[in-house]
Amino acid sequence: MTALRHDASTRPLAEALRTARPRPTGPVAGVWLAALAVTVAGWIAVAARGGDFLTVTNAVTILQNCVALGLVAVGQSVVVLSGSLDLSVAYLISLGTLVAAETMESGSVLVAVVAVLALCAAVGLANGLIVTGLKVNAFIATLGTAFILRGWIEDNYTGPAGKVPASFQHLGYDRIGPVPVSLFLLLAITAALWLTTRRTRLGHHMYATGGDEHAARLSGVRTRRTVVTAHLLCSLCAGAAALFLAARLGAGAPWAGTEARYDLESIAAVVLGGTALAGGRGGVAGTLGGVLVLAVLDSVFNQLSVDPFFKNVVRGVVIIAAVALYARGRRTPQERTA
């Protein structure tokens, strides 16, 4: 406790400042600034080589590339800030695309959407219950679920399957003006999650549970319920990503989620967006910024035709550097390491 103790008399100024400042926290602004900086840097780099980075087409491509990862990552941020983790999203997305495409081939789009969301809800529920009920560490629990899903996929599918009708492919390809419709889906879901996490009781309880589960429980928060709900929301987001990918791919693919490593990529985007991996701090707005940074980087690499292997090196460095910067910003004398 000593470390927590302050001489109160030195505090009023800081408190006053704190009170005056609106709520959005440092990392969120930081990551959006970083996205801007990367864009400007990319623009300069590409321009130096005689290219034109800031074209409408390119901007649209960047935004389009945000959608799939964005959908997964905003869901992932909800579990992460609730103090959990979901490593099963990649396989869930693969399975989601397959179920979506197969159901659409034989039935209606509506049934397919319901089926995928039901599947994802079930998996999310299972994840949540394993984590809270059986008290299995989230890392292992969701890794286990991932293995189970993987076996299921490999046992039942021998490759791309199903067919998505043209009517549903609009989600993947259509644009309103220059803006892809799928982007609206992402923005809508992000907005809904933002509202949920920031403005509803559930959201407050998520931050509380992620910040200090014991304290939250003692305060009467139904922490288990909260974590289960977070997993549910995350899986539903993965379901949305699966539906989007199905619309875009026109079929289901067993590697739709895994080749893109949506599990680790989404976590990377989440922490890039300033959400603390330990939970309790951060939010979906930052995550969206993190996704944008990754997408802009990708686009810059594309334009400069950087070796794909080298891209990974840069991504690794960017992720570590970003989190190191946040850690610096957060380092306070009373920082508890426990």
Next chain:
Amino acid sequence: MLTMQGVSKSFLGVRVLEGVGLDLEAGEVHALVGENGAGKSTLMKILAGEHSPDAGTLTIDGTVHSFSHPAQAQAAGIGIIHQEFALLEHRTVAENVFLGREPTRYGLVDRRTMERRTAELLAELDETGITPRTSVHELSVARRQTVEIVKALASDVRILVMDEPTAALADHEVDRLCALVRRLTARGLGILYVSHRLREVFDLSRRITVLKDGRRVTTLVTRDTDADTVVRAMVGRELGAYYPPRAGPQEPGEVRLTVHGGGNSRISGIDLALRAGEVVGVAGLQGSGRSCLARALFGADPFTTGTMTVGGEELRPARPREAVRAGIALVTEDRKGEGLALHQSVTDNALLVTRAVPARGRPSVRREVTALLERVRLHAHGADQQVQYLSGGNQQKVVIAKWLAARPRVLLFDEPTRGVDVGAKAAIHTLVRELAREGLAVLIISSELPELIGMSDRILVMSEGRLAGELPAGATEEAVMRVATGGDRAREGAA
């Protein structure tokens, strides 16, 4: 209002509570006392909905309740103020106050109402140093306690359980808390007050229930009893001299540690000298810099200015490791967080320092650990037991053993007996005295003035980060407080 009857609870076959009954009336303070392991915490946790009892009933206003989650206890009008606060550091005061029962409008959390109500409640308690939007991690311990109380009040509690509310407070803050408690009872709240400090208990309570070994020994009306009776009921025997005798007037030994002009961001102008064989007490209000002084001497939050010598050699430790090498030891006030690796065995904890800072002539074998544990009079089931299963007193003994293993020359104690039961307390006091007699220089920080006065050969008093004065052995509590509060210039609102 509240009645508990025949409450029993076992953990893994160990009976922790057996047929305990208790009742609480509106507007009364009912104190619950007992040694460690007497079952007070379990009883409270049952009341809080953290544990469900194996047997027994819990009746509130005639309705029988059985809680399986804290939320249900809250709904029934029970509020708990935990000794280790249940606050979220990175959320605002208002968010903490309404955590678990946020007011909503159109399904969304109604921030404005939340902040308005919080501000009102803070105003009711005359707390001006906190705003609803302050983040909790910026608050001092005493203010966090206020937030906890506001939190309980915000849920319209009628029964308030306070677990060692003064453990982390300095005496003058305790007075403030007592005043607060009286205001709450005046409003008709029933308060179950759990404490080790008999002074407050007698100050506040109408009745006192004593628990021992999971059973209720007696319930006394405070007015008709005295401290000796209560202590006897708690320990089941007479306690002899409360503090071991001082060394008496003898030549203090050589100078072991000196500081000149020591300071850092929290404390300044520290000049002191510790000699072998003496016990020096440090008094001061919460936030006066007592713990900072100890941590600075130990290099945990090092001095940034001034000079320091240890054993005659110039050394200003920049990290604990350097202090340990120089023969300084620090028993911190946060035993669980800073003193022990809870999941490790007694042996591993006792050997932690010697393993981390190996030096010749120090024990690092189990055989010598046994001797050490005997030395600190540890009552444990075995040296292989994990320390998390020990009582607070025994845990503290392990911490002391850990430092004795390193053969220190200067021993710093920060709140050595906090959360320690009466028996272990006496053992620790005796041990401290013995160590001083053997030639160690001892520095003790304690919020409990009787202890400090009883133990110390001289008392340094801190105020606002400085050494405000020095008093000889046997100084009165009033004298100490006068210096600690800066003479007549009382520090209003400092805590």
Next chain:
Amino acid sequence: MSTRKFTHVLAPVAALLGAVLLVGCTSDTPPGAPAAGPSGSPGEPGSGEQSKFFDRAEYERQLGLAEVTPQGPAGKPWEQMLRPKLVDTARYRKKGGGGIRLCFSNAGVFNPWRQVGLKNMRAEAALHKEITAFTVLDAQGKDDKQISDIQELAGQDCDALIVSPNTTATLTPAVEQACGKVPVIVFDRGVETDCAVTFINPIGGYGYGAVAADFLVGKVKPKGKILALRISPGVDVLETRWSAAKLAFDRSGLDVVDVKFTDGDPARTKAIVTDALTRNGDIDGVWMDSGATSVAAVEAFEDAGRDVPPITGEDQQDFLQVWKEKKLTAIAPSYPTFQWRTPVIAALRILKGQQVPKEWKLPQPTVTQDTLDQYYRPGMPPLHYAMCGCENLPGFPQKWGGEK
């Protein structure tokens, strides 16, 4: 103790026991019991049921193609074509002078085959002075990204767009979109549209699988035990290889004792082969759906102190080397990497208005005992593919990692 706590303990116990029992129970089923598949005809005992990918017409067409003598310059298989149906490309002729800008949307370089291939393609593009720009976007195995890549490239001023799809089914809409803007050349995997000017690929998976299986049928004694090692389920090009092989094995009366997935991991492969040897006493032939792990399979036999039975591989350098050094009875059908050269050639022809086949079928040479010395080239890196057609390209062999 409350019941709730008890279930905490009980649930995992039950699950654990269940899982162990699940493992234990399967011992009653015959070895290589069919995995529950979604549909399809009941399979012959031993090798599982036929994949739903199996397409008999295509199977027969491929086996037929293998017999055809290719048209085109001898010694340059990447320019040869089988049964071409030429189409007119005059409307794509590039008007006006200036250099050609060629664009390529690559699925990725996530395996050595694609790495060798991309080197071939780059070298081929460098051969032609008229190509002034060659843009490659790498989708890193993500369908979604490849769709965007194709859209992006189609929006730029590319003269022709080469696509190597990551997944057959999923890129169709994107390719269709691109077809409206620029001549598109698809190779390796196809897409489900014929809007591309030409689709370049070798004979295909059925041919590959059948060649390897027929070899074993010829070399292994009747009723011999065959171990089939596959990379992973659900990869369409590999599924065709297996279904053709399966057909051959079922007809022949060879006993396919195990069909296992190796994940392309040599360590796993060795483990699987070792366990298969234990389980079946002996293995008389090994069929592999690709070459990445054949050396590991050979080593597993050696480490077990057994003779290496007839085995199939691919034209990967390390396998050819082992084959030669250990004098194996082996065959290596190929899915030649020289096909990466062809799209560039095709693009240039299209932009000149010359005819190209609608489907440009390339030959699919097989390395046999007789041709081993022709393809095995010391000094090349172990993961190099011999059928690269790159020997005469500038920079060979250093650019491919080899030594003179």
Next chain:
Amino acid sequence: MTTVGRRVLRALTTGTPVHLLLGVLLAALALTDPGFYEPDRFLSFVKRAAPLVILAAGQYLVIVCGEFDLSVGAIVTAGVVVAAELYGSFPAAPWPLVTVVLLLAGALAGLVSGLITTLLRVPSFITTLGMMLILEGAVFFWTGGSPHGSLPPEFRRLGRGTAFGWLPWAVLACLVAGLVAVRLMRSDFGRTLLATGDSERAAALAGVRVARARTIAFVLSGGAAALAAVLVGGFSGVSAQAGRGYEFEAITAVVLGGVVLGGGRGSVVAAMAGAFSLQALFTLLNLQGVSGALESTVQGVIVIAAVALGAADWSRLRRRGTESTGAKAS
């Protein structure tokens, strides 16, 4: 509660489930395949398990001090590819030199991860995730996708060959690594590492150089991964995906051994037993002829169940624990 009872319970919570699991699996193996315990066969099983066991021992050190190492798989891949690349450039390089270079390089990667984690305070999950991307990217960027050389027989002897004609070197390496790990955990350093994972602040205030201890754990994990790379490369030759999935397998093995993510609890022997269990499970599934596709499902179920079993016991004890600590506070 008697001392004995507590001791039994404690034993149950720290590793016994994994020993039980291992026992069940080994018995099942014996039933499935009577020849499994012939010396040759059993040694070859151990040989096969050796890389995972070594990885688990390394991963244990990192997990027990409260961190993660997701980069071990990438280190294995990089190690194999780099070795082949080195041999491509210097075909005559003596194998001990190459092995030592690999071990040092692995330790260096661990050092970088450790320093970033401790000095820059980046959560190790992220550090090592980044390290994984960087290593995979850098190695393939350097080699242009695949290495130029191949691994000569001398280098591969450690992973493939046998000593005295019967004892696989890999088993010996595994044994040595295991003994070193056990010795290490009994040493002063090992105990302080455990204490660090249990309570960083308590350790720091006892004079433990926390950052140094953690960094050393990362260095050792990196070195162990490099040793695993030597074994894997030796066992099966050059492959561009030699280490794929090893990071999760190693963590799974450690957790299966009852080691608690977050640090401070669990034994290295149990962690290695976890690795053996995992390998025994794979072997059993192979021998049973379980459809390859279903293998991962079975693995997933068993991992969750085993950990839940550990957690269930542990949660009861924890309640006991909170009770005592609570009692102490009253």
